[in-house]
Amino acid sequence: MQLFGLSKKDTLFLLIVIFLTLATPILLQPFAEGSGLAQFNAGYPDLMQRFAIYGIFAIGFNILFGLTGYLSFGHAAFLGVGSYSAVWMFKLLTMNIIPGIILAVIVSGLFALLIGWISLRRSGIYFSILTLAFAQMSYNLAYSVLTPLTNGETGLQIRLSDPRILDGASAAGSLPTTNLFGLAMNDSVKMEFFGRLFTFNVGYYFSAVMAIIVFYIALRIFRSPFGLMLRAVKTNQTRLNYTGVNTRPYTLAAFVISGMYAGLAGGLLAAMDPLAGAERMQWTASGEVVLMTILGGAGTMMGPVLGAGFIKYFENIFSKINDNVLHNWFGPLPDGLENFLVDLVHPFVGKGWHLTLGMLFVLVVMFLPGGLVEGGQRIAALFRRKRKPDGSGPKHQPKQAPHVAE
Amino acid sequence: MGILEVKNVSKRFGGLKALDNVNLSIQENTVHAIIGPNGAGKSTLLNCFVGKLIPDTGSVMFDGHSLLGVTPYKINQLGVSRVFQTPEIFAELTVLENVMIPCFAHRDGSFRMHAFETVDAEVEIREKAEAMLADVNMLDKKNEHAASLSRGDKRRLEMAMCLAQDPKLLLLDEPTAGMARADTNNTIELLKDIKKKRDITMVIIEHDMHVVFSLAERITVLAQGTPLVEDVPEKIKGHPKVQEAYLGGH
Numbered sequence: 001m002q003l004f005g006l007s008k009k010d011t012l013f014l015l016i017v018i019f020l021t022l023a024t025p026i027l028l029q030p031f032a033e034g035s036g037l038a039q040f041n042a043g044y045p046d047l048m049q050r051f052a053i054y055g056i057f058a059i060g061f062n063i064l065f066g067l068t069g070y071l072s073f074g075h076a077a078f079l080g081v082g083s084y085s086a087v088w089m090f091k092l093l094t095m096n097i098i099p100g101i102i103l104a105v106i107v108s109g110l111f112a113l114l115i116g117w118i119s120l121r122r123s124g125i126y127f128s129i130l131t132l133a134f135a136q137m138s139y140n141l142a143y144s145v146l147t148p149l150t151n152g153e154t155g156l157q158i159r160l161s162d163p164r165i166l167d168g169a170s171a172a173g174s175l176p177t178t179n180l181f182g183l184a185m186n187d188s189v190k191m192e193f194f195g196r197l198f199t200f201n202v203g204y205y206f207s208a209v210m211a212i213i214v215f216y217i218a219l220r221i222f223r224s225p226f227g228l229m230l231r232a233v234k235t236n237q238t239r240l241n242y243t244g245v246n247t248r249p250y251t252l253a254a255f256v257i258s259g260m261y262a263g264l265a266g267g268l269l270a271a272m273d274p275l276a277g278a279e280r281m282q283w284t285a286s287g288e289v290v291l292m293t294i295l296g297g298a299g300t301m302m303g304p305v306l307g308a309g310f311i312k313y314f315e316n317i318f319s320k321i322n323d324n325v326l327h328n329w330f331g332p333l334p335d336g337l338e339n340f341l342v343d344l345v346h347p348f349v350g351k352g353w354h355l356t357l358g359m360l361f362v363l364v365v366m367f368l369p370g371g372l373v374e375g376g377q378r379i380a381a382l383f384r385r386k387r388k389p390d391g392s393g394p395k396h397q398p399k400q401a402p403h404v405a406e
Numbered sequence: 407m408g409i410l411e412v413k414n415v416s417k418r419f420g421g422l423k424a425l426d427n428v429n430l431s432i433q434e435n436t437v438h439a440i441i442g443p444n445g446a447g448k449s450t451l452l453n454c455f456v457g458k459l460i461p462d463t464g465s466v467m468f469d470g471h472s473l474l475g476v477t478p479y480k481i482n483q484l485g486v487s488r489v490f491q492t493p494e495i496f497a498e499l500t501v502l503e504n505v506m507i508p509c510f511a512h513r514d515g516s517f518r519m520h521a522f523e524t525v526d527a528e529v530e531i532r533e534k535a536e537a538m539l540a541d542v543n544m545l546d547k548k549n550e551h552a553a554s555l556s557r558g559d560k561r562r563l564e565m566a567m568c569l570a571q572d573p574k575l576l577l578l579d580e581p582t583a584g585m586a587r588a589d590t591n592n593t594i595e596l597l598k599d600i601k602k603k604r605d606i607t608m609v610i611i612e613h614d615m616h617v618v619f620s621l622a623e624r625i626t627v628l629a630q631g632t633p634l635v636e637d638v639p640e641k642i643k644g645h646p647k648v649q650e651a652y653l654g655g656h
Contacts, residue, residue, distance in 0.1 A: 007526060225510050225528065226521040228499075232507050235498040242456065242494070243508045244482035244571065246516035253519060 010219060013301070017215060021208045024048055025200050032195040036329070039320060042313055045188055045201035050312045052207035053268045058292040058304030059211075059218050060261020064254050065290070066299035067227060069234035073128045073286050074115070074135025078108040078259040080142060080281030082266025084149070087156045087276045094166035095158075095176045097185065097206075097271040101264065108263020109256055116255035120248060123237070135286050142278040155277030178271050180206060185272055203272045210268060214261060219301060221257070230254050231299075262289075291357075295364055297371025306372045314357050321349035409434040409575060409607050410455065415464035417450055417631075424450040425461065426631040432575075437601060437608045439618045442628035448611045451628070452579055455609075456488050457481045469574060479516050485574035491583050493560040495567065497553035501544060504552050504563055505535035508570040538566040541603075542596060558589035565596065569604075576600075578610045582617050594620050619643070 006014060020027070029043035042048070061075055082104035089100035119130040142150040150156055158175060167176070178185045185203035192198070221227045229250050232240050240247055270276055279285070288311065296307025326345055330338040348356045368374045408431035417425040424447045432438045440448050453459040454466055457478040466473040471484055482488075496504050509531045514520065539545045542562040547555070552563060561581065568576055581597070582590040594617055600606065601621075612618050618625065619639050626636040627648050634647050642648055 005522075005524060005527075007524075220524070221521050223524045223526070224521045225514075225523055225525055225531075226519060228503060228507065228525055229510070231499060232496050235496040236494060239494040239496060239567075240507070241478045242482055242488050243567065244479050244511040244516055245507075246477075246479045249517040253521075 004216065004220075006219065006223070010223065014216060014219065017302075018212050021052070021212055022205075024051070024208065025198050025204065029196050029198055033197050039325070040317060042317060043199060045186070045199055045204055047312065047316050048201065048204040049207050049268075049272045050316075051309050052204065052211045053265045053272070054289075054292065054308040054312055055305040056207075056211050056214050056268070057262055057265035057289055058296070058308040059215060060258040060265070061289045062258075062293050062298060062300075062304040063218055063221060063230075063261070064258035065293055066304070067222070067230035067234060068251050068254050070120070070123065070251060070255070071128045071290065072119075072131040072255070072258075073283070073290065074131035074133075074138075075258065075262050075289050076281045076283070076285035077115070077135040077138040078112055078262035079266040079269070079285065080138065080276065080278065081111050082108045082263030083270040083276035083280055084142070084156055084266075085263070086267040086270035087158065087274055090158050090164075090178065090270070090274050091156075091162040092165065094164060095178050095274075096167070097178050097180055097267075100178075101267040101271060104263045104267025104270070105260050106263075108266065109260040112256045112259020112263075113252070116252050116259070120251050120255060132283060132286070135281060136283060139278055139281040139283070142281060150276070150278060153278070155275050157275045178274050207268050207272070210264065214264065215301075215305075222301060226250070226253070291361060295361055295371055297373030300371070300373045303371045303373040310372065311357065314353050318349055318353035318356060319351065323350070408432045409469055410609070411465075411467040412451075412454075413465045413467075415451070415454060415461040415466065417447075417454065417459060417461045423631055425454070428464070428628075428631070428633060430626060430633060430636075432607060432609060433624070434574075434607055435605055436623045437597075437610065437621050439610045439612060439622035439625045440628055441612060441615075441618055441625060442634075445630075446628040447631040448628055449579065450631075452488075452577055452609070452611055455481075455577060456486060482511075482571070483516055485572075486577065487568035487571055487573035487575070488577040489561075489564055489568055489579065489581055491580045493557075493564040495552050495560055495563055497551075499552055500548065501539065501550050501552055501555070501563055502532070502535055502548040505538050505566050505570050506531055508567045509534050509538075512571045535570060538570045539563075541569065541600075542566045558585060558592060561585070561589075561593060562596065565600070569600065572604075573606065575607045575609065578608060578612075580612055581610065582612070582614055590614065590617065593617075597621055 004011075025043050025048060028048065029041050031037040031041050057075070057079060061072070065071055085104040085107040086097070086100035089103050093099050115131065115134045119127055119134065122130060143152060160175060164176075180202070183202050185206065186201075188199050188201040190197060190199050229240070229245060232245075233247050233251060237247055266280065269280070292307035292311050293304045294307070295310060296305065297303025323342060323346060326342045326349070327338065330341045333341065346352070364371060368378075370377070410430070410432040412428055412430040415425055415428045416423070428447075428451060440451065442448055450459065454461050455468075455473065457473060457476050457480070460475055468481070468484060468486060473481055496507065506525070506528075513531065536545060536548065539548055542565055544559060544562055544566065547559065552560070555563060578597075582593050585593065597608070598621065601608065610618070610621060622639055624636065625639055625642045627634040627642065635642065635645055637645070
């Protein structure tokens with residue numbers, strides 16, 4: 001079966017991704033309500049939306065970093081610009097999210113064109129520093145100088161007094177909610193079966209459909225001659241220049257595409273919760289998407305999504321494990337041992353979740369340079385070897401070229 | 407009028423005069439070797455042909471186009487390909503992908519936004535790339551990682567990449583540097599074969615006299631940035647000036 005111009009393998013791959021994305025509200029709710037492990041469930045709307053949105057952000061970042069090797073340290077600027085654009089659309093035009101998201105993608109694309117055009121004159125560390133500098137400039141502009149546009153530290157919010165030309169009248173009385181042709185983003189259908197509570201949220205499904213669409217686009221880019229050129233930029237730019245290829249428009253196109261992905265993610269963040277703050281553009285946010293991509297596996301299709309999910313899961317779930325929870329867990333043990341274990345685990349959970357994440361990151365970079373995806377591949381290879389122990393291990397075979405999308 | 411015309415080219419690096427008033431005319435469909443001791447300015451001259459360096463004075467004309475100040479990718483699109491001293495290939499890609507890239511560049515020009523086509527569907531490009539690999543006897547290795555190739559195979563791959571663009575002029579910067587004798591002989595055979603099969607002009611910079619005298623139809627001897635003599639190989643061998651400046655040292 002071949003769909004949408006994809007090979008057989010890729011079609012299957014895409015179908016699996018679509019299934020996993022649509023089934024997320026069920027898959028992330030594996031533990032029964034009220035059981036001790038229920039707090040590890042991640043199937044609530046807010047977090048699932050973030051999985052999808054930061055997944056989009058990371059997929060886009062990977063088109064630049066994973067394919068061309070250009071490490072941008074300022075992609076949060078595009079995320080922020082996307083959010084501001086979308087909120088302005090909600091203020092001026094309509095609470096329907098479509099115009100806001102379209103504007104977010106366009107504005108961030110133009111912004112990326114400007115920053116990319118300048119930054120791509122340099123490569124390596126100088127490129128990274130340039131993008132970082134531009135992002136920090138954007139952050140500071142948004143925070144202070146451009147207050148009329150961004151509402152400074154408070155952040156841009158919707159108000160009752162906003163004009164909203166298209167649907168202002170219906171919004172009398174209380175603040176309107178973002179919607180898709182009347183379908184409110186914060187609407188959810190809750191269902192309970194097998195003792196588990198599943199929440200099917202409109203906002204999540206909208207973000208998920210967008211994520212599937214942009215995942216498909218990214219997959220097509222990876223498999224295209226354009227994608228091949230981008231990979232060639234990463235491995236040997238000198239040879240590419242002496243092969244008659246002008247690398248600048250290729251890298252700029254990749255930069256703008258990834259900026260538009262970031263803008264889409266920013267617009268979606270605003271669509272889920274209509275406010276935009278300058279902190280969304282700060283360098284820590286730019287660093288986060290770098291971590292997501294590397295943790296998951298740069299240059300692979302699934303890696304950035306896995307990385308984004310992993311980090312957002314840690315941020316939201318691990319950070320909630322406080323001392324009370326730990327005492328609960330270790331309660332059955334003798335008191336001395338209980339306190340000792342709680343003290344031992346304490347620095348790594350709750351507010352210390354960054355420590356665990358940092359250590360994981362170090363371990364992954366040192367032992368799995370290909371990220372979580374490489375980890376998965378190694379485990380799969382282990383199983384394969386067990387099945388046929390006839391000396392056809394990897395050593396006896398020609399080394400296979402790494403496939404870009406697993 | 408040659409395909410490559412170099413007139414009064416000089417290049418200084420600080421106090422060092424790397425090229426001093428070089429005049430050179432390379433005839434179409436010949437193999438022209440440029441030899442000379444270390445520091446004679448051979449590589450500097452080659453770099454002036456591909457857009458890496460801009461000479462201080464003089465002119466470089468290729469096929470009616472001035473090459474001064476033209477970027478490497480544009481010079482390549484005019485029909486000049488270059489083989490490097492250490493093979494420059496796309497190490498992280500497969501051998502076949504390595505050759506497909508110049509095929510794309512040859513067909514689509516220096517930039518094309520072909521983001522919604524698939525590489526797998528480009529049958530013509532793949533067939534051409536495979537034919538090029540067959541030409542250098544590397545078709546059986548097409549799915550290998552380029553980084554895992556031997557030095558000799560990397561050189562062959564680079565040659566296939568250059569030929570995939572049907573260049574009018576092929577520049578070879580010490581194509582056998584660092585190679586074992588067997589690999590060197592293979593490279594000589596390969597170049598002879600290429601020359602036999604197509605209309606191509608080659609400029610070879612080389613230290614190895616065995617390579618030079620097996621291949622070259624004309625030889626220019628460069629010393630201290632100036633051409634000493636230019637002649638056919640038989641005459642160069644016995645030339646007293648050359649003996650003194652170059653061969654005498656061997």
